[in-house]
Amino acid sequence: MDSQHRHELKTNELAEGLKHLPGLLKDNANTIIGIILIGVALITWPMFNKMSRQKDIAEQTEITQSIQMMDQDVYAVLQAPADDMLAKSEALDALLVNADALVEKVSGIDNRNLAALAQIKAAQAIRTELHLRQEVDADMLERQIQKAQNAYQEALSSANTPTLTAMAKFGLALCSEELGQTDQAAELYQQIAGDENYKATVFPTQAQRRLDTLSDNTEVFNFAAVPVVIEEEVVDTEEVVEPTAVEMIEPAAETIVTESAEKTDAEQPVEETAEPQAEMP
Numbered sequence: 001m002d003s004q005h006r007h008e009l010k011t012n013e014l015a016e017g018l019k020h021l022p023g024l025l026k027d028n029a030n031t032i033i034g035i036i037l038i039g040v041a042l043i044t045w046p047m048f049n050k051m052s053r054q055k056d057i058a059e060q061t062e063i064t065q066s067i068q069m070m071d072q073d074v075y076a077v078l079q080a081p082a083d084d085m086l087a088k089s090e091a092l093d094a095l096l097v098n099a100d101a102l103v104e105k106v107s108g109i110d111n112r113n114l115a116a117l118a119q120i121k122a123a124q125a126i127r128t129e130l131h132l133r134q135e136v137d138a139d140m141l142e143r144q145i146q147k148a149q150n151a152y153q154e155a156l157s158s159a160n161t162p163t164l165t166a167m168a169k170f171g172l173a174l175c176s177e178e179l180g181q182t183d184q185a186a187e188l189y190q191q192i193a194g195d196e197n198y199k200a201t202v203f204p205t206q207a208q209r210r211l212d213t214l215s216d217n218t219e220v221f222n223f224a225a226v227p228v229v230i231e232e233e234v235v236d237t238e239e240v241v242e243p244t245a246v247e248m249i250e251p252a253a254e255t256i257v258t259e260s261a262e263k264t265d266a267e268q269p270v271e272e273t274a275e276p277q278a279e280m281p
Contacts, residue, residue: 059109063118066102070095070125077132092129099125103151112158119155120167123148127174142179149175166192166203173207177214186214 073095080088102122109115126148130136149172156168173188192198192207 056111056114059111059114062105063102063109063114066098066105066118067121070098070102070121073098074125074128074132092133095125095129099129106154113161113164116155116159116164116168119151119158120164120171123151123155123171123175126151127171127178130178145175145179162197163201163203166195166198166201170203170207173210177210182214186211189214 073091076091077088077095080091099122102118102125106115106118106122109118126144130141130144152168152171152175156165156172159165159168169188169192173185173192176182176185176188189207189211193204193211195204198204
């Protein structure tokens with residue numbers, strides 16, 4: 001068999017294979033597509049995994065920085081001089097601004113637990129601002145506590161760990177207690193204290209402690225009026241009369257005159273009495 005004949009045979013085999021290629025691809029389409037997808041995944045997965053880790057690190061860093069800023073605001077409020085109301089007010093306003101900014105950042109966080117932690121920290125900052133502010137009216141209290149409750153509720157929906165879930169539920173109970181809703185607060189405390197999923201956390205103990213003192217915190221104490229004793233001013237009738245300048249001078253003058261008279265009498269010579277001599281007989 002010469003070379004030209006062998007070339008013709010190979011050409012015929014190739015043409016025959018190409019003729020059956022469409023049917024072969026059609027019959028094995030799913031297998032081929034699966035192989036291609038696996039290959040693409042093997043190539044791109046490390047890249048996406050690295051990008052995801054970098055994003056998580058960036059989100060954690062940003063949330064950590066925001067939490068640190070709120071802690072610095074609280075420290076600034078506590079360190080502000082008592083008479084410097086402007087500095088204290090500015091620190092409190094900055095605390096609220098940073099808390100609101102942290103809540104807004106949660107929408108772009110893919111990590112559910114990290115988002116829950118951010119919501120909890122923002123709610124804690126909102127409640128802390130109320131406790132540090134000296135004058136809080138009823139409208140401000142209700143508005144701020146409602147904002148904190150919304151943040152705790154979002155955290156409760158996002159969290160998938162017992163610690164974060166218990167933390168969010170405990171925050172909701174505190175908000176209810178601060179609004180005077182003692183029945184709702186007691187129910188939440190009982191749920192935390194009795195849930196076995198939270199047994200490994202510190203919150204069942206804290207919830208039970210709050211539950212034991214809840215009635216004391218809501219009890220109204222009526223203090224008896226203290227009688228006012230008016231002390232009469234005792235006036236001393238025996239007044240000490242200080243001598244006047246003239247009265248002080250007169251005794252001194254009398255003393256000087258007396259001393260001069262005694263001195264004159266002492267210096268006056270004594271007159272000798274001459275006795276008469278006897279006459280001679």
